[in-house]
Each structure stands twice: as structure tokens, then as C-alpha cells.
Amino acid sequence: MTLTELRYIVTLAQEQHFGRAAERCHVSQPTLSVGVKKLEDELGILIFERSKSAVRVTPVGEGIIAQAQRVLEQTQSIRELAQAGKDQLAAPLRVGAIYTIGPYLFPHLIPQLHKVAPEMPLYIEENFTHVLRDKLRNGELDAIIVALPFQDADILTKALYDEPFYVLMSAEHPWTQKTTISSSLLDDKSLLLLGEGHCFRDQVLEACPTTNKELGSNSKYTTVEANSLETIRHMVASGLGVSVLPLSAVDTHHYxxxxxxxxxxxxxxxxxxVAIAWRASFPRPKAIEILSNAISECSLARKTQ
Structure with missing residues (x-):
């Protein structure tokens, strides 16, 4: 049984004439007749009742014709899916980002991406690096946007842009008299940090060795921890302490x-x-290329250059 034979019997059932059916199938009448007879012999039944004046579908043939029609429709659907798959920018892309990147990058990225790939909407998830890593591994996400270092087996990464750190304080803080802030000053007991699990917290501690040392001791040194940079911003505005932000988060506020x-x-x-990571086996490399280029070209990335 072949798709060609199924097409023969469906067309013959519609035309009820061997000559017209053969013409529609772009074959000779004997070729179509042989194909129909071959399928009937394989199934062991007559699909058509033949006479000198007409060709009629038998009662059992009606069910076979209906099923053959469905098979041909599904075959066409498969072809259409395959054709769509050839355009790597014509389907949604599942992108993850860590909490300290996503809210500040996506408002710049999405308009830029829409210009170059309007038929590739984004499914977006924000989460911790280790969660995004697992979802990238098992195929729940196609690409993730994280901070380096990031290494994993069979995962490719591409650095996109560097983002300097800034010190955030209330307008009444004495440090406002300074033009720059030394990391050595950030051993202040009122430093506000993100909670455990945020890689940006670890990067701030690494940038401030005194703070990192104090956190590991049994001294009376304390910090206030928050779940988001925006929560930290609100506490800083209230005068609770100072904090460190990446450049992308500096101007995104309503104060x-x-x-x-x-x-x-x-x-x-x-x-x-900031880097993008994706599976080496991901079958849409063009989508990754367009996404990474859009990130590099968006106004946020240009601001950091």
C-alpha cells in the first residue's frame, strides 16, 4: 500500500471515471487502473464496482476511501510542518533569563527582535541560574541568558556584553558627595543584598572582599537580604541602607x-x-543567531559599551 495508490482510489471515487481520474493524477489510464487493482488485491476486497458505463464505490470501499482521504490530509499536514520547520524563525522560541537580567533586558530586546523576526515570539521564563540550567538541559527551554561563568556539557555559550556595577543610595546618604565609590567602603553593615541563590549576590560579594570576609565570620556584621533588585531599590529609597546594582537596573525606576x-x-x-547559552544539538541555530544579535544590538547592550 502506497500513498500513490491511496491518491488513485480517492481521485477515482471523486471522478467515477478512470480517464478523468488518471488525468487528474497525471498518469496514464492503464497505470491508474493497475494501481487500483494492485491495492484491491492486497486488501482482498473490491473497492470499486466497474461497468461499461460507470465506476461506483462498493459499500466496504466507502470506508476505505474515507480513511484514505484522512491519510492523505495528514500526509499534507506533515509536509506543511516540515516546510514550516525549514524557516527557523517561524515558530516561538523559549527563552529563560536570570532574575537580575530579564526584567531589564526584555523591554529593550523584544522590540528589537520583532523587527528582524516578527514571526518568532518569545516564551519567557525568569528563574535562578541552576533552574534555567536544568530546563535548558531537558529541552524545556531553547536558550537562556545568564551571567558568566557558565559551563555545562554539550552547552554552547556566547558572551554578549559587559555590565559594570553601580552603588545605589538614598539622596540623603553622605556618599552622594563622592563621584565614585570604592569597593572597600562596602563593608558597611547596612549593605543590602539579594538572597541566597542569586548569582548577582555572589558577584557583589566577590567584588567586595571585605564584605565577603565579614559574612563568613562570626562577627556582629549583618546584612539585609531581599528577593529582587526592585525590593532592594525601595528599601534603599527609604533610607535603610545602600546596595549595588548592574548598570541595566540603574535607570529603570519610577522615583x-x-x-x-x-x-x-x-x-x-x-x-x-552577560551571555547566551544553548544546547549544541538545538536544531534552530539561525534562531539563536538572530536572538544573540538582537541582544547585542538593543539599546541596553549598546549602553554598556
């Missing part, structure tokens, strides 16, 4: 002038490298 201030850190200023 009026005179409430909060930011200052760059002294050179060499600490920074993080």
Missing part, C-alpha cells in the same frame, strides 16, 4: 528626582558578563 542616587565604582570597576 522622582531627589529620592535615590547612583554612583559608579572606582576603577577597576567590578562588572559582570
Amino acid at each position: 522622582a528626582p531627589g529620592v535615590i542616587e547612583v554612583r559608579p565604582m572606582e576603577e577597576p570597576a567590578p562588572k559582570r558578563t
Whole structure:
């Protein structure tokens, strides 16, 4: 049984004439007749009742014709899916990002991506690095946007841009008199940090060795931990303490002038490298290329350059 033979019997059932059916199938009448007879012999039944004046579908043939029609329709659907799959930018892309990147990158990325890949909408998830890593491995996500270092077997990474750190403080804080802030000053007991699990917390601690040392001791040194950079921003605005933000988060707030201030850190200023990671076996490399290019070209990435 072949798809060609199924097409023969469906066409013959519609035309009820061997000559017209053969013409529609672009074959000779004997070729079509042989194909129909071959299928009937294989099935052991007559699909058509033949006479000199007409060709009629038998009662058992009606069910076979109906099923053959469904098979041909499904075959066409498979062809259409395969054709769509050839366009790697014509389907949604599942993208994950860590909490300290996603909210600040996506408002810049999505308009830029829509210009170059309007038929590739994004399914977006924000989560911790280790969760995104697992979802990338098992195929729940196609690509993730993280901070380096990031290494995993069979995972490719591409650095996109570097992002310096800034110190955030209330407008009444004495450090507003400074033009830059030394990392050595950030051993203050009122430093506000993200909670455990956030890689940005670890990067801040690495950039501030004194703070990192104090956190590991049994001293009276304490910090306030929060679940998001926006929560930290609100606490800083209220005067609870100071914090460190990546550049992308500096201007994304709704506070009026005179409430909060930011200052760059002294050179060499600490920074993080934002990167994209994807499975080496992912079958849509063009989609990854377009996504990474869009990130590099969006206004946020240009701001860091």
C-alpha cells in the first residue's frame, strides 16, 4: 500500500471515471487502473464496482476511501510542518533569563527582535541560574541568558556584553558627595543584598572582599537580604541602607528626582558578563543567531559599551 495508490482510489471515487481520474493524477489510464487493482488485491476486497458505463464505490470501499482521504490530509499536514520547520524563525522560541537580567533586558530586546523576526515570539521564563540550567538541559527551554561563568556539557555559550556595577543610595546618604565609590567602603553593615541563590549576590560579594570576609565570620556584621533588585531599590529609597546594582537596573525606576542616587565604582570597576547559552544539538541555530544579535544590538547592550 502506497500513498500513490491511496491518491488513485480517492481521485477515482471523486471522478467515477478512470480517464478523468488518471488525468487528474497525471498518469496514464492503464497505470491508474493497475494501481487500483494492485491495492484491491492486497486488501482482498473490491473497492470499486466497474461497468461499461460507470465506476461506483462498493459499500466496504466507502470506508476505505474515507480513511484514505484522512491519510492523505495528514500526509499534507506533515509536509506543511516540515516546510514550516525549514524557516527557523517561524515558530516561538523559549527563552529563560536570570532574575537580575530579564526584567531589564526584555523591554529593550523584544522590540528589537520583532523587527528582524516578527514571526518568532518569545516564551519567557525568569528563574535562578541552576533552574534555567536544568530546563535548558531537558529541552524545556531553547536558550537562556545568564551571567558568566557558565559551563555545562554539550552547552554552547556566547558572551554578549559587559555590565559594570553601580552603588545605589538614598539622596540623603553622605556618599552622594563622592563621584565614585570604592569597593572597600562596602563593608558597611547596612549593605543590602539579594538572597541566597542569586548569582548577582555572589558577584557583589566577590567584588567586595571585605564584605565577603565579614559574612563568613562570626562577627556582629549583618546584612539585609531581599528577593529582587526592585525590593532592594525601595528599601534603599527609604533610607535603610545602600546596595549595588548592574548598570541595566540603574535607570529603570519610577522615583522622582531627589529620592535615590547612583554612583559608579572606582576603577577597576567590578562588572559582570552577560551571555547566551544553548544546547549544541538545538536544531534552530539561525534562531539563536538572530536572538544573540538582537541582544547585542538593543539599546541596553549598546549602553554598556
